[in-house]
Amino acid sequence: MALEHASEHIQALLYSAYSTNSVRAMEQPLLERDVPLMRMAASATANVVLHTLQENGWDNERSTRIVVLAGAGDNGGDGLYAGAFLAARGYDVTAIAVGKRLHNGALDALCEAGGKVLVLDPYAQIPGYSSGFSAGEAGERLQSAIEYVRHATVVLDAMTGIGVTGSLHGIAQAMATALGRSGMPDSGLAIPDDQIVPHTPITIAVDMPSGIGVNDGTLPGPYIPADITIMFGAMKPCAMLPPACYACGKICIVDFDFDLMEMEPAVEMVTAGFASEAIRPCRVEDAKYSRGVLGLVTGSQEYPGAAVLSTCAAARSNIGMVRYVGPQRAQDLILHKLPEAVMGKGHVQAWAVGSGVPVEQDDADMNELHEDIQQRTITALLQHYARTGNEDQDARAEAMPPIVVDAGALDLLPNHVTAQVVLTPHAGELARLLTRLGHAMSPEEVFARPWHCVRLAAQETGATVLLKGAVTLVAGNDGGTLRVLAAGRAPASLATAGAGDVLTGLLGALLAQQSEQVHADAACMPEIAASAAYMHGRAAALASGSDQRGWHRPMLYHAHDEYPVVETVGRPIVAGDVVEAIPAVFEALQ
Ligand SMILES: NC(=O)C1=CN([C@@H]2O[C@H](COP(=O)(O)OP(=O)(O)OC[C@H]3O[C@@H](n4cnc5c(N)ncnc54)[C@H](O)[C@@H]3O)[C@@H](O)[C@H]2O)[C@@H](O)CC1
Ligand SMILES: Nc1ncnc2c1ncn2[C@@H]1O[C@H](COP(=O)(O)OP(=O)(O)O)[C@@H](O)[C@H]1O
Structure with a gap:
């Protein structure tokens, strides 16, 4: 029985997607039990980055530039903790703060590990970082941040998470406009994997690519297409619904042991077993x-x-x-x-x-x-x-x-x-x-x-x-x-x-x-x-x-x-x- 349950759970992880409301409901009991979900998400993210670097033969820590695009929410916290983990391993990690705040604990962890922080919003209130700079300087900071990201080895996109509705705005929108796409996607050439030309930066989205419609699979404005998306706990509908699913790249699911069996999926992908019925x-x-x-x-x-x-x-x-x-x-x-x-x-x-x-x-x-x-x-x-x-x-x-x-x-x-x-x-x-x-x-x-x-x-x-x-x-x-x-x-x-x-x-x-x-x-x-x-x-x-x-x-x-x-x-x-x-x-x- 336990085995059967485990196999159903894995099937649901791989072939069902759940709305953000369902994900929040499944997350709640774990948060109440103080399960450290953010740490788990960050550690998985850091390991996916390490694996990607190894796969591509980029094992020189000093010359490997990792950028975390960090928003003000928990998603930004996941990215910053992952950055802290990588900085502690000797990697050159810079967090670019696109919002007015950063997750406090995660920011401290990043700084302690030797990571750097660049603040873009002149109205930001981020402890230890001055703001109040002029509009001109804000523009210059944005431009240099965009250039910095373009020359990175890996970009961790942690600007927005599942709480976002509609299109990006403010600095996140400006970043996505400069670094990503807008409108309809390019789903990529249908060619064998070994013919895909390696490129940098490799973009790894934390939970979901910023700017896509998480529940309805739309692309409401500028967005940052990912090479890999690490989804926590369960797949979200954007992982299956066109056109957003083409912006997710390869998807990696981190199992948080959510009670998936108790929740109605928003979208179900048909498998061989399903079709045979x-x-x-x-x-x-x-x-x-x-x-x-x-x-x-x-x-x-x-x-x-x-x-x-x-x-x-x-x-x-x-x-x-x-x-x-x-x-x-x-x-x-x-x-x-x-x-x-x-x-x-x-x-x-x-x-x-x-x-x-x-x-x-x-x-x-x-x-x-x-x-x-x-x-x-x-x-x-x-x-x-x-x-x-x-x-x-x-x-x-x-x-x-x-x-x-x-x-x-x-x-x-x-x-x-x-x-x-x-x-x-x-x-x-x-x-x-x-x-x-x-x-x-x-x-x-x-x-x-x-x-x-x-x-x-x-x-x-x-x-x-x-x-x-x-x-x-x-x-x-x-x-x-x-x-x-x-x-x-x-x-x-x-x-x-x-x-x-x-x-x-x-x-x-x-x-x-x-x-x-x-x-x-x-x-x-x-x-x-x-x-x-x-x-x-x-x-x-x-x-x-x-x-x-x-x-x-x-x-x-x-x-x-x-x-x-x-x-x-x-x-x-x-x-x-x-x-x-x-x-x-x-x-x-x-
Ligand atoms: N050998 C045959 O007898 C064939 C017969 N066919 C039949 O031909 C008839 C007309 O086919 P179509 O609908 O392709 O006619 P059209 O190619 O004339 O398309 C009709 C309209 O739909 C748009 N459209 C066509 N395919 C689309 C797609 N995949 N996504 C979005 N828009 C699309 C076109 O731009 C056009 O405006 C149908 O009854 C179809 O069953 C087609 O299946 C082709 C082969
Ligand atoms: N890019 C694609 N990848 C895989 N299957 C596709 C793609 N585009 C279309 N299809 C499939 O091809 C079929 C085309 O059907 P349809 O548009 O009715 O063509 P026709 O009218 O010529 O028969 C559909 O089953 C559709 O799901």
């Missing part, structure tokens, strides 16, 4: 109908390839049969590739609609498109999922089979639907959907605030919403609360035409094989959707032979653990290669 194992007495039948209304005259990709992906995803409804040209192409497919309507356990179906046009073509038989079929089907407030109608809607709604079908979705519906937009399609629902949004805004947008769409429509990306986010109802799951298993080479159509088929097939579970409790929809995204990403990794992923698990400090290594980014792929790799993923997960 979505697979229905074959039973001895199975018939093709009991294994699940998926109906697809995908493809069009314009995009018949999407019909082929979605249908072939579904057929390889552990179900008994696929039924296809669509234009003759698409039928011919499907049968050529997949003679097992059955054409025309019939009984199904789940539906997948919309991939390769053109979107509604705002111009004169609209009438013509309304005539499109695919769109009419999808519109009629989706009406059965509408929530109207009428009890009988809603009960009938809840009895419908689960359905995946992708691409062109998103435009045909009723505003309020039942929980059996899962939407699979990319950022462009989600922006379009939210705009139609009265929340005007551009694709760029969705990229900048994916966590907000995916939750908003789930709240507004009542559906589970899967927002595709390097880290795919899923939001859906879980017994009255909104649950957010993430899947970051895909290599960037999955960003190729038709990959989304493959996901539609794979997800539809998982829903068909789990339709009984969905009928018993539709709260499993987000789990199945996120599992599909994981399996889709893993199939792409297999097809391309790539170790690269949208998200890599953190390293556990002091557990003889190491950061995951990207040895190869593999071969380029087409969406059809992902289809071929799907059965091997089922084999690996079962």
